[in-house]
Amino acid sequence: MLPANPELKELVVEASRALARLDATRLEELAHSCQALTRARNREDPRERGLLAQQAQEAKADMAVFARVLEATRANLKVMNRLRELRAVQLEYTERQARSGAGAEDGHGDH
């Protein structure tokens, strides 16, 4: 579990890990944490804003990793979509073959 007020770096690292294992639930939790951070950012407290700036600086490298993992996931998703598309076409063809085969047999029986 992340602490109640996780540091930005922890959020980013956890997001990469969750995406690697396709843990959508965890990613949604992290999205909520990010929204909380956004609220903190909007506060006028200069100390908190300074702290966030420092955390952002420390999280830069991990953000680059997250960006790369996201790109890889996008590529994987496209491959999987393409596979599903192929699968749909092939199933459709098989069903058509089965139907025409059954029709031919019926016709044969009529004679």
Next chain:
Amino acid sequence: MGTINSALSLTTGALDADQAALSVVANNVANANTTGYTEETPDWQENQPINVGGIQVGDGVTETGATSQRDRVLEERLDQQQQLASASSTRLTALNAMQALFTPDSGSSSATAGDIGSDITSFFDAFSSLESDPTDNALREQVLSSASTLAGDISSAANSLHAQSAALDQEASGIVGQVNALTGAVAQLNLEIQSTSPDSDAGTLEDQRQQDLSQLSQLIGINQVTTENNGLSITTTSGQLLASEGQSFQLTTGTVNGVTDFFLDGTDITSRLATGGGQLGGYLTARDVDIPGALSSLDQLAYGISTSVNAQNNSGVDGSGNTGVAVPGSTTGAETLDIFSPPPTYAANLAGGGTDVAGAAAAMSVVMTDPNQIAAAGAGSGTGDNSNAVAIASLAGQTIVNGQTPINYYSNFVSTLGATVSEVETENTAQNASVTQLQTQNNALSSVNLNDEAAAMSKLETSYQAASQVFTLLNTIMASTLNLGVETAVS
């Protein structure tokens, strides 16, 4: 800041484009624009030869055949990602070993720590100390001692890099036998599959072939091309044929300029294998790019310091009142008051006006044995003068190494190496994550159950969308906090 800016910008752009794509997918995958999709996805383009689903449909393939075809495409994608991950992992190991050479051990002396940066400072500081009393023998000995430490650490680092290169060379050579065995096995399996199951899934034979391909992908970058009757051709990622139908083509090795090169059908394909992926790609990139780059930087540093310091010392007056002169009969360009040995290319550069610095680091050593030969005094001055010691100490702040001061040059070199390590580490983490995702998908899709397939796809899509949301939020926070894209003190 360039790296993260580029990465964020790339990904943000991709996210925008994906919103539309995901909507299309969610509504009707079958209506996706196949042609455009292929053009937009390089990875998929590489898989294009596998895309014989259309042909097989025409041949009347069965549903079982379709499932097999689907898995093969996914497995090839998995193999491609594995090749990249293997290459970056192997390269990262080599880079970490390189970086360790330039990371001082905490708490140990600079001589054992290999802290070249601190050695440079100590060496020039020793001349600064000598300025106070040029006749003090202990201060003169301190100059020679710090020179020895500097030369020793630079030559030691260079020799360690050479040793690492030799070890990588050996590892790379060792892979060839495994690659040849696997391509031979794939060729044999091709024959068996084509004779037993030319029109349908060959079951365990195809499993064996896939297993061989997965192993091959760990070792070397390959492309797979399905051929008629369930056959398979394998090429390197740059297109050289490794196996076709029942025939395999053996990789061979030979020594070229002291290192192992790799040949296929008489053609040297070493540089193409280096960029191709797999462990071999990682070994060759480290051996032929990373290590030579580091050696070249060290050579430049050694050459700049040695020649500048020698020239300045020879121009002064030593403790016995002598000025440096050319050593009679020397073929190395040596002069009598040299502190460091002249670099191997020094004489040729002097004669021909060249700038070759090769070998300077490994050969760096201190040749001066008598501290009295340190020329602290300026020309025309008495031996108690310190003006030449001042001049040598001031070299620390002069651009004597490829247009930079010695310490700045070394710092930049170490920073660049660190950035490379970090970049490869990032790549490797992302590639491993991608491999994990694909393995998850592959496991889920091993069933022919359409519900399972839909569930696996849904998991991938939902995770991607949730991650996109997280990324967008984080990107907004980071951008506004760090003022990304604007030159500021923090960026």
